[in-house]
Amino acid sequence: MKYRIRHRTRYDYPQQVSQCYSLTHLLPRNTHFQRCTRASISVHPGPAVSAERSDYFGNHSYHFSVQIPHQVLEVTAESEVEILAQRQSLALDFGASCAEVKALLGNLQPEENIAAREFLLDSPRITRSAVLADYARDCFRDDLPYFSCVRNFTSRIFDQFEFDPRATEVTTPLETVLQQRKGVCQDFAHLAIGCLRSLGFPARYVSGYLETLPPPGSPRLEGADASHAWFAVYSPTEGWADFDPTNDQMAEEQHITTAWGRDYSDVTPLKGSVIGGGANQKLSVAVDVERLPD
Known part of the structure; x- marks a missing residue:
């Protein structure tokens, strides 16, 4: 089974942002049950600095900094995931007590x-x-x-x-x-x-x-x-x-893992800091999970 995932995040700021720094966990990780075959992140406006790495828990993380004035920030992650094997139902009434x-x-x-x-x-x-x-x-x-x-x-x-x-x-x-x-x-x-x-x-x-x-x-x-x-x-x-x-x-098999950690704060899809922007920023998120033909 294969899936295509598109995750779009958009911030609209009431005032201009002069600079932002962000960390994302938007790209699915490889596990015993799945393999990420394609992954990309696009940022608009384009970042001056960006880097991908594996974090402490083995998740894919992406850092970027936009250093030009902007009032809209849009981050789009696209990936394709192949389910390697159906998750087997555990014999719940057996095993360790x-x-x-x-x-x-x-x-x-x-x-x-x-x-x-x-x-x-x-x-x-x-x-x-x-x-x-x-x-x-x-x-x-x-x-x-x-x-x-x-x-x-x-x-x-x-x-x-x-x-x-x-x-x-x-x-x-x-x-x-x-x-x-x-x-x-x-x-x-x-x-x-x-x-x-x-x-x-x-x-x-x-x-x-x-x-x-x-x-x-x-x-x-x-x-x-x-x-x-x-x-x-x-x-x-x-x-x-x-x-x-x-x-x-x-x-x-319908569950697609992106990341894991101690709690939400370790795997927040997108977080960071901005200089400027004012109060009452508007956040919109759109996600598509599409099953692909085998």
């Missing part, structure tokens, strides 16, 4: 155990707490298979929370999300990660795209797709597995 996962995390081998323990810690947007641990605790009995518990916890978030893009902002605390039971995919991923870390399980934030199909007989609307977010958990015996609480499922 919750107690075994915690015990095995203390081992120095395999080496991935050490790297995974970093995702036990607090991060800029996720702080462990007793409140978060209490919300999830009864889903994670010591004697039950760990991945089965994560799957049930994913369903709990889906069943108990309402998707509402007006309910939260990027900075809304997790305790507020938990109290009002509303939010978006970013909130649900952060909530799950916060609960898991509070219970002693490593979890990371995954950003990317999800193929969406129009209703039968309806045309596909250009620019109507959006970025998506979910979370992944680690078991020393089975590795990493991805879960999507917004859609009550494990990540499947």
Whole structure:
């Protein structure tokens, strides 16, 4: 299966910007399940300085600086991704138990155990707490298979929370999300990660795209797709597995991974600073995820 992704971001400033510096995470990374076969980023006005690199987590990052006056900044990322193999459904009722996962995390081998323990810690947007641990605790009995518990916890978030893009902002605390039971995919991923870390399980934030199909007989609307977010958990015996609480499922072949990190702040699609521009800038984002013929 192959996909073409086009992600366009536009900033309109009420006053002139004299200079900007930006960092993007817009180009899909290679994983066990996908390969990015083509990727490019265009910036208008053209940048005076730009560079691509692999960041701390192995994601593709792109830095640029526009050093001429402008009131509109437009960044367009285009990529093509090939799904190498369908994600296999895990045998959720087998594998290490919750107690075994915690015990095995203390081992120095395999080496991935050490790297995974970093995702036990607090991060800029996720702080462990007793409140978060209490919300999830009864889903994670010591004697039950760990991945089965994560799957049930994913369903709990889906069943108990309402998707509402007006309910939260990027900075809304997790305790507020938990109290009002509303939010978006970013909130649900952060909530799950916060609960898991509070219970002693490593979890990371995954950003990317999800193929969406129009209703039968309806045309596909250009620019109507959006970025998506979910979370992944680690078991020393089975590795990493991805879960999507917004859609009550494990990540499947329609999930296209862009980047992963501790939380949203590590993989923000586009962030930076500007000199000038004034207040009340206007941001518009259009995303297209198109399935290509084999």
